[in-house]
Amino acid sequence: MAKQMIDTPNLDELENGPWPSFVTGLKRLAKDNDMMVDLMGQLETSYQTRFGYWKGGTVGVVGYGGGVIPRFTELKDENHKPLFPEAAEFHTLRIMPPAGMHYSSDLLRQMSDAWLETGGSGLIAFHGQSGDIMLQGIKTADVQRAFDKFNEMGFDLGGAGPALRTSMSCVGAARCEMSCFDEARALRIVINNNLDDMHRPSLPYKFKFKFSGCPNDCMNSIQRSDMATIGTWRDNIRADEKLSREWYAAHSMEDAINMVVNHCPSKAIQLRKNDGAAVAEGVTKVVLSDESCLEIDNHNCVRCMHCLNVMPGALLPGKDKGVTILVGGKSVLKIGATMGTVVIPFMKLESDEDFERLNDLSRSMLDFFAENALEHERTGEMIERIGLVNFLEGIELEVDPNMVNQPRANPYIRMDGWDEEAAKWFERKQAAA
């Protein structure tokens, strides 16, 4: 508790400027925490040498195989003694936050207390990019204690390693009119029914679920998760005449054309005279003024959200809500970054049975992944290797033209099963009719 502060000329530079400084925070902690004194020493060294000095290892809590990111220093003297011994161990605990990242002020204080009491550095990141509360800086000896404390408070470790990972859902239903399903419920059902895969990592590689209430995808789920659940709707966009007139009054015809009509990706919106004529099936009439209105052709609308974003409240998602499921998003290793692609164009997500179906689906995804992916192969890579169709067959989903931007443009395919496949389509059509 009395270790001398180390000179950190480089880090000090990061105390300047208006943005909140993490260095100032580190210094505050270092005042009564030797681990942080040495942490700053190592970090300052990195700033000088432009090298990192951490290596991994194996540290965990009883019964779990993941959730802790162990860090041991590699910055040692000629006798292999750590140059900054108090920070020689500087592990991170990944703690799953309440879905949607809601906190009471009390909870924040309780967490701070718990972290300090159990040997933690006092440094917490809200949040890591996967959505974990990252309790950063603890020695091996204290890890179990810290976890136990948080677990008692109702919190659990998140994922690390070849495992189901911590998930994220947008604020959604809690505060957003675009929300098309109960994001928090979906997250908790999917994650909490598969905790075994999170806590005892034995998948081929990591697997992430993310949940966004609408296609604005505030969770970046399409890119950053192996299975993205994104809200959407099947029926007509709803229009609120009062709000649309207000919007127009505050804007202009130019704005209506340039900001709304012209940006619609499928040209589904047209400007019309507001002449009282009845609109066709599938068309939403958006009154701008006594003279003009917009007509949205909902059958050609691709649910991009743009017009709803520009005219909030005046336009709202339809009432027949549900979700689109996309699979295979991930970062750059080893084939380049991928986006998730559609595997279920639409499913309802309202009743208990609907949520049960989502639960089953996520389990099938994990099972198929566990059985078919190569080591260190993400779902997106696996699909690239085996083909989307084999994946769909594996998890028992039907093909649908919404899954593609376009049908194949090459003849490199053996099609001797054409008649059977065509028959399946007609059967499904008939069944649906």
Place this chain on the structure above:
Amino acid sequence: MAKQMIDTPNLDELENGPWPSFVTGLKRLAKDNDMMVDLMGQLETSYQTRFGYWKGGTVGVVGYGGGVIPRFTELKDENHKPLFPEAAEFHTLRIMPPAGMHYSSDLLRQMSDAWLETGGSGLIAFHGQSGDIMLQGIKTADVQRAFDKFNEMGFDLGGAGPALRTSMSCVGAARCEMSCFDEARALRIVINNNLDDMHRPSLPYKFKFKFSGCPNDCMNSIQRSDMATIGTWRDNIRADEKLSREWYAAHSMEDAINMVVNHCPSKAIQLRKNDGAAVAEGVTKVVLSDESCLEIDNHNCVRCMHCLNVMPGALLPGKDKGVTILVGGKSVLKIGATMGTVVIPFMKLESDEDFERLNDLSRSMLDFFAENALEHERTGEMIERIGLVNFLEGIELEVDPNMVNQPRANPYIRMDGWDEEAAKWFERKQAAA
């Protein structure tokens, strides 16, 4: 000359219907040509068995290695005797037509005569998909004679095999206001300076040049040629007020918006009041009426041709004309069909020196292809294998952002030469300034 006509119940069916019937033509020929009697016999057999019965071989003319497509029948009896002996040899001569496929009626008759006189079947296709006049049906013994006759008339064999191929240029300057260069001249310079590669096939695989006067690309050159030369322009679209007013008078505001403005791929056209205000640099004003005009932002126009097509004459290509060169188009083998991609965004093609440059360029293309392609590998496949940049360096062209839809989206590249490459760009910018 007296061979009995063979029953052709299947082919006969193709004499019905309003479209001109090739079968009727074959029958006419068969009346006084035994080769055609037997040809119909073999063809009818194919219609019955759904099999083809030709195989290739080696037939040519003195000094040439290509230009004749040899065909020997495989339809034989148990003693290996041809079932249809008079058509046992049925070769095709590929003859290059006048650029743009112009003919006088006399020429057509002379060709018919020459073909008959020298043993030909009397069957001629105007034209093959590569643009050859296909003289179809001649025996080995008569091939040289037929070629000599056509060669005396000023015609030459086209390409076949791993060789430079017969080329095509659109009607262009001869009758089309969209034409941005002298297509026929370009074709003849490029082809006629490289005839050695056509007549003595020794390239890794075929190489095709095609020439279209504008981006409408009536020759499908982007897809069907290894090097496409397509006309374009750099300055402003020209507008003819008289014709644009006439167009508008015959149409409507809806047409102007729905047919012209809304189809512009880069949203470069806007509707404006015709208030006499001066237009900005780079803008073409298209007067529709005393009230309205269109404004084309030429710096954002991608020269797609659409607005010019819809309002012919009212809009014309600019005066600073030239061509875009694209490389690598081809059919489906072995990587799937490819489109040519831009390697020269713009070059002038007016002066003798300009044409000389085109000539040099085509020679470099052929040389690089000859030296670097694998056997049976097209230019597009070669570029896919070695990368566009290596190809550009090989033929000494500079990189340009117009060559890509987008820069790379993956970090899988070694960039230690960044500074030198960046310096090159700035030098070129400075040199151009």
Place this chain on the structure above:
Amino acid sequence: MAERTHQTIESGAPDPMPYMHPVMKDNYGKWVFHSHPKPGVLYHRAENGAEIWTVKAGTQRQMDHYTIRKLADIADQFADGYVRFTTRSNIEYMVADQTKVEPLIKALSEGGFPVGGTANSVSMIAHTQGWLHCDIPGTDASGAVKALMDELYDEFTKCEMPNRVKLSTSCCEINCGGQADIAIVIQHTMPPKINHDLVANVCERPTVVARCPVAAIRPALVNGKPSLEVDEKKCICCGACFPPCPPMQINDPVHSKFAIWVGGKNSNARSKPTFHKLVAAGIPNNPPRWPEVSEIVKKILGVYKADGRPWERMNDWIDRIGWPAFFEKTGLPFTKYHIDNWRGSRTTLNASTHIRF
């Protein structure tokens, strides 16, 4: 062969000027306007006011010399003695005098040559050799085209489509016919049947092995003779091994079927050029009139005609309505085969929530 009396002149591609209509020659590069007075007729005007009318007619491409002479005679009698052929084997007569247009049309029509194929009509089908001449065909191109053009006759002679319609037919998957609004291509569905007795004599084995896009062919000894073997699980039935090795018979009277592809486009107008995409397959190869092919082509054209907006090519129309609607409106089945699994196919998947309901 008799003694040659001629010394070859490698003259190359001929100069078109001697064969070009004088008005076109005089105004070469100086045209400023065109219009479409009626189906099958074009009008072009030059800078200096010179005018030329073009009358366009369909031909059977593979022509007997009688037909050619008939076309030449019409040129002499009703036009100015000049013609040109288009890239789609249509013939164009140019006349400097407007009054010649109607008599010319009459002569052509009476001669059996349909006048049309201009502007927003269905033009003649670009096609290939087939059983008539090629060594690897799965069907006959001229026949299939004749049968189909009989059915599309009205669409050729009228201009009632949203935009130009370009069709192609190819007699094997190599697709010499090219990318098109609607392309009709034979599609093999079974791996090649190998005549092992012939392979050693006929095929250069390393060449054949190298041709296979999926490396499904390997050298093998069969009955003691050097031959080739195909891994049938890998084989995608492309037929690329057949040209260098005819004993690897890919054509099959029953199992080689037609496939239909739509939305190919080479022009840069509006959208960038794009390849045609598979929409229908498993269509029997049914000479002499291939009715199943015509039926599907006509169905697609009918829907496009009714639903497309002016100037939308086939691909533009589908871009607007979406592929699900295309399958819905045409009644064609969507199957797993439509989902691309060739190299780079990731970019063809819908990596978005852009979905139409």
Place this chain on the structure above:
Amino acid sequence: MAERTHQTIESGAPDPMPYMHPVMKDNYGKWVFHSHPKPGVLYHRAENGAEIWTVKAGTQRQMDHYTIRKLADIADQFADGYVRFTTRSNIEYMVADQTKVEPLIKALSEGGFPVGGTANSVSMIAHTQGWLHCDIPGTDASGAVKALMDELYDEFTKCEMPNRVKLSTSCCEINCGGQADIAIVIQHTMPPKINHDLVANVCERPTVVARCPVAAIRPALVNGKPSLEVDEKKCICCGACFPPCPPMQINDPVHSKFAIWVGGKNSNARSKPTFHKLVAAGIPNNPPRWPEVSEIVKKILGVYKADGRPWERMNDWIDRIGWPAFFEKTGLPFTKYHIDNWRGSRTTLNASTHIRF
């Protein structure tokens, strides 16, 4: 470790309801309107007329407990005792009473927390661990972000961009920071330097070999010890071998540089989601304030701000003006490295004559 007194409860992701502002809880799923009263402030209205104001402020993400307590205290004093964090480590205070908005803004500002990050502002940079915690970083993320946010402070607190701007920073090419309008990622430019003495002990060699995306690594005996060898001509310096094998040092104080990527977008609004694209590289890794990075980012943002139209995200703007204009307007050089040569790169080439002059 002392004896455990607690039995683990695998409780998973906690229920948010106990921590949610009561107005949000009561109106869960029933919101119908939002607006942006001013930068940093959101207004939401529910079906039944219930209202809530959100005030949003930036944080340093990696927070000491003093900072956290300060934020909690502000919640108690000026808001209703509830907060949430956004996916970009901004903190949001929800208040049911409009009159609390201004005092809250004041308290946050005085406490050193910039209020902003809503709507068409530049939000906080999504970032990663860096030298502070990761085992493979080429730079420090928190530091680079602090330095850059100092420069972008005004853009965070004002809403003057054409649309939302989302930035990310990543301390290695793995890019935990994600796709963004502007992404700042370290880029290695030299193949790994191998410490052959350590390989045998530290690395599972087959695993390492398998990780390389271009198969550039092979097992080798070096000085009699089992080690690994890199084919430097093949190696694309991606660094993927470093995590499973730290003796393959990829980080280099001089040769690991920053690269800047633009136009990434995850939302489906207007255009489909799309990846960010390389625009600048070779930028020195220059702690503690990385001025060269800031300069280029500010340049790009400046041009976008001036040239973008309302609601155009970075990618929409570039789609409209074209990449040549992007390089022209930003003054950034275009090099051969910008031309993709990774698998499937054919689709990134301009296969059209669509060119702007």
